[in-house]
Amino acid sequence: MSNEGESTDESAVSYLLAIDQGTSSSRAIVFDAEGRVAASAQRPFDQVFPQDGWVEQDPEALWQSTLAAAREAIAASGVAASSVAAIGIANQRETTLVWDAATGEVAGNAIVWQDRRTAERCERARGEGMEPELVDITGLLIDPYFSSTKLEWLLAQDDLARRARAGEIRFGTVDSFLIWRLTKGARHVTDATNASRTQLFDIGRQVWSERLLDYFDVPVSVLPEVQDCVGELGIADAQWFGAAIPICGVAGDQQAALIGQACFAPGLTKSTYGTGCFLIANTGRERVRSRARLLTTVGYRIAGDPCYAVEGSIFNAGVAIKWLRDKAGLIETAAETEAVARRIGGDTGGVYVVPAFTGLGAPHWRPDARGLVTGLTLDTGADEIVTATLKSVAFQTADLLAAADADGVPVKALRVDGGMVANDWFCQFLADVTDLEVARPDNAETTVVGAGLLAAVGAGMYADLESAAASWQLDRPDRTFTPHATRAARSAWLGGWHAAVQRALSVPALDPLTGLLDRRGFMSEAGRRLQLADRRDGPLALLYIDLDRFKQINDGFGHAVGDAVLHAFARVALEGVRDDDVVARIGGEEFVILLDATPLEGAKRVAERIRTEFRRVAVDGLPDDFAVTLSVGIAASVHGENLEAFMARADAALYEAKAAGRDCVRVHQEPASHNIGPGP
Structure with missing residues (x-):
C-alpha cells in the first residue's frame, strides 16, 4: 500500500470510503482501487461511566463523529463524492443500541462492549446451567461482554418491552445503527460477523436462535436482517456526502482486521491492540469447539459460506495506557512509553500490573476482577509501573496463544496491528515473551483497511478477498520482530505474571451498587x-x-x-x-x-x-x-x-x-x- 497523498487520475479510478467506528473515535479513509490512501480523518468522542463497571456512549456522538470523519476525509482527498464507488464499515462489536422504528430516536445511551452491569444476570444464567447450550449455539461463553444480556436489560427499562413486542423498537449493534442512519431508515441489517457477537445468533445454522430469543425475552421483530460481509447492504443517502453511495462491505472491527491482515488461510492469526486486545485465528470451514475457554466466532461470510475463527479477548490494552496518561498522570503521551521502557532496560524490579479495570477476559472470564499492582518496593518509580503496564498486554497475549494451542490451533507467527504496535519496544517484548515472529504491517490500522477491502470486493472491483489483498500488497510487513529471550527468562516473566493474576482473582469481589461483598x-x-x-x-x-x-x-x-x-x-x-x-x-x-x-x-x-x-x-x-x-x-x-x-x-x-x-x-x-x- 502506498502512503497518503499520492495522487491518481480521478477520472480513471473509482474510490472507496472506509469507516472504522471504534470505542473511542471514528475514523475514515478514502482509498483508491489499489489501496492507496487519498486522505484520512479521525474524530474522537468521550465515553460515559455512570457507575462502577458501567460504560456507555452517546449514540449521537457515534453518528456525528462518523459523519464528520467521513465528510472530512472525502473533502481532504479532493475526490468527488460521485467517484466513491462504495462504502465499507467496520465497527466496535457487541455495543448495543435500541431506537424507535418510526422516528429513529434512540432510547437512551448505547451500552458498550466493556460494560459489566449484567454480571449478576450472567451468573444467574450460569447457575441455570445455560452455558453449555449457549456455547453450542453461539460459540460464546456467558459474559456481560456480549449483546444478549445488554439488550435484555435495555428492554426491561421503562415501556420498551411492550413497545418491542408491538414492533415499535429496533435493536442493532453499531453497524446496524449506522446503516439505518445512512439509509434514512430504509435498511435494518447487520452482517454475519456482528450477528455472531450478539449471543443470539446460531453460528452453525446462520440464523437467529429462537431458543435464545425466548430465553432472553427478545422479540424477533427488533432484530436486523443478517447479510453477508460483501454485497449491497444499503445505499447512503445523497444528503450525507453529496452523492448516493452504496454500502458494499461490513464486518465487526476485529474480523475486519483479520481481513486487513490477509489472514485467509486456516492457522493465520492476527492480534489487534486498540482499546482492548483481540487475537483471532482463522480455522476455515471448521468450527473449533474450544476447551480452553476461547470463543468460536464467524471470521467472515461471503456468498452464504461462513469462514470460522477462534478468538481470545483482552478487555484492557490501549485503555491501560490511556489510564497511565489521564488518571495516573505517569506519562503525557502514549508515545512516551517506548522511551520509558528503554530507559530502564525493561526491568520493572518485580512489579506487575494486572489491568483488570473492567474485569479479565479470556481465558479467565472474570467480569468481577479488578486491577492490581503488585511487587512495589521503595525503589519502584513511575517508569517501572509504566513498563509493567506495557508488559501486561504482552503477557495476556501469551495466555491467549497458550489457550489456542491447547485447542489444537497452534500459532506459528503473529500478525499485529493497532495503535500500540507503533511501539517497537512493545513489539520486540511481545516476540520475546511469546517466542513467535511478530509481523507489523505498513499500515497498522488494518481494521479500516479490512473495511476498504470488503467494499472493493462488494463493489465488484475484485473477484474475491485474496485478489484484492494481493493488489493492495497486504502480505508485505513493514517490519518483523524475532524472539531473542531465553526460555528461562520467559518462564520467569510468565511465572511472576501468573502469580499476580491469581492475586487479582483472589481479591474480595464487591457489589458495585452497594459496596457489599458480591x-x-x-x-x-x-x-x-x-x-x-x-x-x-x-x-x-x-x-x-x-x-x-x-x-x-x-x-x-x-x-x-x-x-x-x-x-x-x-x-x-x-x-x-x-x-x-x-x-x-x-x-x-x-x-x-x-x-x-x-x-x-x-x-x-x-x-x-x-x-x-x-x-x-x-x-x-x-x-x-x-x-x-x-x-x-x-x-x-x-x-x-x-x-x-x-x-x-x-x-x-x-x-x-x-x-x-x-x-x-x-x-x-x-x-x-x-x-x-x-x-x-
Whole structure:
C-alpha cells in the first residue's frame, strides 16, 4: 500500500470510503482501487461511566463523529463524492443500541462492549446451567461482554418491552445503527460477523436462535436482517456526502482486521491492540469447539459460506495506557512509553500490573476482577509501573496463544496491528515473551483497511478477498520482530505474571451498587469461616434475606428508586451487625448475613431488629406510607456441612417466611441429613 497523498487520475479510478467506528473515535479513509490512501480523518468522542463497571456512549456522538470523519476525509482527498464507488464499515462489536422504528430516536445511551452491569444476570444464567447450550449455539461463553444480556436489560427499562413486542423498537449493534442512519431508515441489517457477537445468533445454522430469543425475552421483530460481509447492504443517502453511495462491505472491527491482515488461510492469526486486545485465528470451514475457554466466532461470510475463527479477548490494552496518561498522570503521551521502557532496560524490579479495570477476559472470564499492582518496593518509580503496564498486554497475549494451542490451533507467527504496535519496544517484548515472529504491517490500522477491502470486493472491483489483498500488497510487513529471550527468562516473566493474576482473582469481589461483598466474595469468605467454625466447633448463623415485592418498586417507581432501596438496606444491615460479621448482596434483591459465634436465638434477634428498623426507613421517591419489608430465613451451621447445604437450609427457611405472608422471620431448626457432606 502506498502512503497518503499520492495522487491518481480521478477520472480513471473509482474510490472507496472506509469507516472504522471504534470505542473511542471514528475514523475514515478514502482509498483508491489499489489501496492507496487519498486522505484520512479521525474524530474522537468521550465515553460515559455512570457507575462502577458501567460504560456507555452517546449514540449521537457515534453518528456525528462518523459523519464528520467521513465528510472530512472525502473533502481532504479532493475526490468527488460521485467517484466513491462504495462504502465499507467496520465497527466496535457487541455495543448495543435500541431506537424507535418510526422516528429513529434512540432510547437512551448505547451500552458498550466493556460494560459489566449484567454480571449478576450472567451468573444467574450460569447457575441455570445455560452455558453449555449457549456455547453450542453461539460459540460464546456467558459474559456481560456480549449483546444478549445488554439488550435484555435495555428492554426491561421503562415501556420498551411492550413497545418491542408491538414492533415499535429496533435493536442493532453499531453497524446496524449506522446503516439505518445512512439509509434514512430504509435498511435494518447487520452482517454475519456482528450477528455472531450478539449471543443470539446460531453460528452453525446462520440464523437467529429462537431458543435464545425466548430465553432472553427478545422479540424477533427488533432484530436486523443478517447479510453477508460483501454485497449491497444499503445505499447512503445523497444528503450525507453529496452523492448516493452504496454500502458494499461490513464486518465487526476485529474480523475486519483479520481481513486487513490477509489472514485467509486456516492457522493465520492476527492480534489487534486498540482499546482492548483481540487475537483471532482463522480455522476455515471448521468450527473449533474450544476447551480452553476461547470463543468460536464467524471470521467472515461471503456468498452464504461462513469462514470460522477462534478468538481470545483482552478487555484492557490501549485503555491501560490511556489510564497511565489521564488518571495516573505517569506519562503525557502514549508515545512516551517506548522511551520509558528503554530507559530502564525493561526491568520493572518485580512489579506487575494486572489491568483488570473492567474485569479479565479470556481465558479467565472474570467480569468481577479488578486491577492490581503488585511487587512495589521503595525503589519502584513511575517508569517501572509504566513498563509493567506495557508488559501486561504482552503477557495476556501469551495466555491467549497458550489457550489456542491447547485447542489444537497452534500459532506459528503473529500478525499485529493497532495503535500500540507503533511501539517497537512493545513489539520486540511481545516476540520475546511469546517466542513467535511478530509481523507489523505498513499500515497498522488494518481494521479500516479490512473495511476498504470488503467494499472493493462488494463493489465488484475484485473477484474475491485474496485478489484484492494481493493488489493492495497486504502480505508485505513493514517490519518483523524475532524472539531473542531465553526460555528461562520467559518462564520467569510468565511465572511472576501468573502469580499476580491469581492475586487479582483472589481479591474480595464487591457489589458495585452497594459496596457489599458480591456472591463470589461471599462464597469465598463464608467457605473460609465455615472451615474455621468446624475446627473450633463454634456456631455460625446465616440470615438469607429477600426484599419483599421489589419488582413492584422497580416497575412502579423506577430503577433509581429501586437502587436507593438497596442502598438503604445495605446501610441498615451494616448498622445492625458487628464489624466482623459478613453482609453481602448475592443477586438482585437477595442479601445474606453471616454471624460469627451466634446461636439461633441471637440470630433471630438480629434479624428482627434489622427487619423492624428497615420498615421505618424513608426512601426518596417512595410515598410516606409505603413500607418496604423483608422476609428472612435463618439456619445454624452444623459440623461437617458444606456451604451449599448450609445456604440451602437458610433459603428453605426464607421460602417459609414468604409462604407465611412475607415481612417475617423463620428459622430452619434441623439440617436435612442428605445435605450433609464433606467440607468445601
